[in-house]
Amino acid sequence: MDTGRQPLWHEEPAARPRMAEPVRTAAVRAVIIVALTLIQAMVAFLSTLAGSWLAFPAVLSTVASTVVATWGVLDVWVTRQVWVQRNGVRSQPSSTARELRRERRRARRQQRRESRKASSGVDRAAA
Numbered sequence: 001m002d003t004g005r006q007p008l009w010h011e012e013p014a015a016r017p018r019m020a021e022p023v024r025t026a027a028v029r030a031v032i033i034v035a036l037t038l039i040q041a042m043v044a045f046l047s048t049l050a051g052s053w054l055a056f057p058a059v060l061s062t063v064a065s066t067v068v069a070t071w072g073v074l075d076v077w078v079t080r081q082v083w084v085q086r087n088g089v090r091s092q093p094s095s096t097a098r099e100l101r102r103e104r105r106r107a108r109r110q111q112r113r114e115s116r117k118a119s120s121g122v123d124r125a126a127a
Contacts, residue, residue, distance in 0.1 A: 020087070026079040030072035037065040
């Protein structure tokens with residue numbers, strides 16, 4: 001029952017593999033903390049402009065939240081580094097680059113063998 005229409009979307013493989021679970025958890029936590037800190041900073045700013053009594057406590061809590069948000073972002077970085085150290089990086093060198101290196105090595109070895117044979121043949125003929 002083909003209608004001749006193309007599907008609305010088609011699945012494409014991901015450009016990068018997913019982040020490790022602990023790293024993703026830390027990243028989600030950091031994004032939530034940073035978002036709340038930005039909202040809190042906006043409330044502090046608008047309260048200050050309005051001359052509200054809420055301005056001073058909001059500014060103090062925004063400063064504290066900034067410290068916590070910085071910690072959250074650093075936590076993502078540290079968690080990623082620890083995960084990479086424990087589990088290794090899942091990278092694969094380019095197979096074409098590896099194959100080119102092998103071919104070059106084979107060619108160099110072959111040239112050395114030929115030059116040895118040629119030089120040893122000349123020595124025997126001279127002797």
